Amino acid sequence: MSASNHLLDQLAESAPRHLEELMEWLRIPSVSSDSTRFTEVKQAASWVADKLEGAGLSVEIMPTQGHPMVYAESPKIDGAPVVLVYGHYDVQPVEPLGEWINGPFEPTIRDGNLYARGATDDKGQVLTHVQSVCDWLDSGQPLPLQVKFLIEGEEEVGSLNLERMLPELREKLACDCVVISDSGQYSDGQPAITYGLRGIATYELTVDGPSQDLHSGSFGGAVMNPAIALCKLLGSMIDERGRVQLPGYYDRVRELNPGEREQWAGLPQNDAEFADSIGVEELFGEEGYTTDERRWARPTFDVNGLTSGHQGEGVKTIIPATAKAKLSFRLVPDQDPDEVTAAIEQHLENHCPTGVRWKLEADHGAPGMLAATDSRFVHAANRAIESAFGVLPVLIREGGSIPIVTRFQEVLGCDCLLLGWGLSDDNAHSPNEKFRVEDYYRGIRASAILWDEIGKLN
Numbered sequence: 001m002s003a004s005n006h007l008l009d010q011l012a013e014s015a016p017r018h019l020e021e022l023m024e025w026l027r028i029p030s031v032s033s034d035s036t037r038f039t040e041v042k043q044a045a046s047w048v049a050d051k052l053e054g055a056g057l058s059v060e061i062m063p064t065q066g067h068p069m070v071y072a073e074s075p076k077i078d079g080a081p082v083v084l085v086y087g088h089y090d091v092q093p094v095e096p097l098g099e100w101i102n103g104p105f106e107p108t109i110r111d112g113n114l115y116a117r118g119a120t121d122d123k124g125q126v127l128t129h130v131q132s133v134c135d136w137l138d139s140g141q142p143l144p145l146q147v148k149f150l151i152e153g154e155e156e157v158g159s160l161n162l163e164r165m166l167p168e169l170r171e172k173l174a175c176d177c178v179v180i181s182d183s184g185q186y187s188d189g190q191p192a193i194t195y196g197l198r199g200i201a202t203y204e205l206t207v208d209g210p211s212q213d214l215h216s217g218s219f220g221g222a223v224m225n226p227a228i229a230l231c232k233l234l235g236s237m238i239d240e241r242g243r244v245q246l247p248g249y250y251d252r253v254r255e256l257n258p259g260e261r262e263q264w265a266g267l268p269q270n271d272a273e274f275a276d277s278i279g280v281e282e283l284f285g286e287e288g289y290t291t292d293e294r295r296w297a298r299p300t301f302d303v304n305g306l307t308s309g310h311q312g313e314g315v316k317t318i319i320p321a322t323a324k325a326k327l328s329f330r331l332v333p334d335q336d337p338d339e340v341t342a343a344i345e346q347h348l349e350n351h352c353p354t355g356v357r358w359k360l361e362a363d364h365g366a367p368g369m370l371a372a373t374d375s376r377f378v379h380a381a382n383r384a385i386e387s388a389f390g391v392l393p394v395l396i397r398e399g400g401s402i403p404i405v406t407r408f409q410e411v412l413g414c415d416c417l418l419l420g421w422g423l424s425d426d427n428a429h430s431p432n433e434k435f436r437v438e439d440y441y442r443g444i445r446a447s448a449i450l451w452d453e454i455g456k457l458n
Contacts, residue, residue: 032090067153087126088155128443144455158364183420196397199331224355296397337365366403388446
């Protein structure tokens with residue numbers, strides 16, 4: 001029972017079908033945060049459930065208080081490892097729509113890349129594992145381990161229902177290792193295994209002033225402008241050196257160990273090329289840390305959106321009655337989102353200008369995570385990725401957040417493998433999201449070989 005040449009040849013022959021199936025799934029606009037898309041989100045769940053069931057897996061569409069989860073499993077094999085593949089079929093909103101070259105749900109191939117919302121985050125990546133398992137079973141060979149799938153529809157809105165239901169699903173989801181492909185390679189041609197994720201805490205901050213918009217000539221200089229007050233508050237949260245100014249914000253932050261810093265320093269990071277790739281003249285961040293260290297292992301504060309006053313064409317000279325900002329903090333392991341909320345509230349209380357009132361609404365939060373870097377599953381993934389990509393992966397952390405991963409570790413007591421096939425310029429969460437077609441195929445091949453390598457661990 002191995003990833004035979006016959007199976008690998010079959011994967012290559014099936015490449016056109018694999019691509020067409022991904023494009024078919026991407027045409028379904030499964031935006032979980034859009035209440036008008038409820039039917040389409042359910043349709044995306046049914047699509048992957050049908051794909052798994054058609055390959056002979058036992059499949060269940062599990063309802064939640066929101067969007068459904070798809071669970072599937074191959075037959076249990078006595079004495080063999082059990083792997084749980086986690087991913088999500090929901091996608092981010094598509095605005096600003098006018099910046100898309102093609103429609104976000106009209107999959108288009110240009111220059112070897114497949115463009116569509118969800119191409120890399122996460123339909124394309126999770127489908128690599130679905131395709132590898134389905135083709136393995138279709139080849140007539142039994143899998144050398146049991147593979148379970150949990151593909152949810154609410155990752156982009158915080159996975160709250162999965163987190164709530166996870167304890168009652170402990171026995172169903174029991175496994176030796178969770179495999180997740182919702183991250184990326186380190187760079188083009190340099191695959192990676194991710195062993196750390198930052199956590200997150202998100203908020204909406206509202207600053208209220210007068211009971212209604214006021215004429216800026218008649219009242220300007222006599223009342224505090226809520227938009228100015230909001231800007232002052234936001235500016236007070238971070239200094240010119242990139243340090244967040246909340247009380248106690250760094251108390252739980254682990255310093256990077258020298259070995260980790262040395263390993264990352266050996267990666268081919270080029271700040272000038274990185275800045276150019278994202279269209280800025282120079283980079284900014286916390287003093288004393290490299291770009292990779294800032295992105296992966298240091299906590300942050302960002303403003304995600306601002307709303308106040310007149311937004312239409314032309315000038316309207318008013319003092320707005322209210323101003324709002326959407327905020328996010330990326331957290332590192334040991335930082336507690338609830339403690340961050342308390343620190344924000346204390347900071348706002350201490351720094352709010354007179355004449356206005358503030359209100360903070362917490363959205364969702366999750367702690368960061370770290371996984372083992374020397375486990376037998378990491379060694380198995382090293383062999384599988386090297387075979388498929390032609391180069392050994394490097395070990396990295398990722399600055400983004402997958403909120404449910406820490407809970408998997410806590411509730412299931414399992415190892416975690418984060419294997420990303422995407423690239424840093426794949427525009428996840430942005431217009432013109434893409435996934436390189438060749439990396440999609442390599443991901444399928446790496447996944448198929450991974451089942452063989454993990455199966456040998458029993």
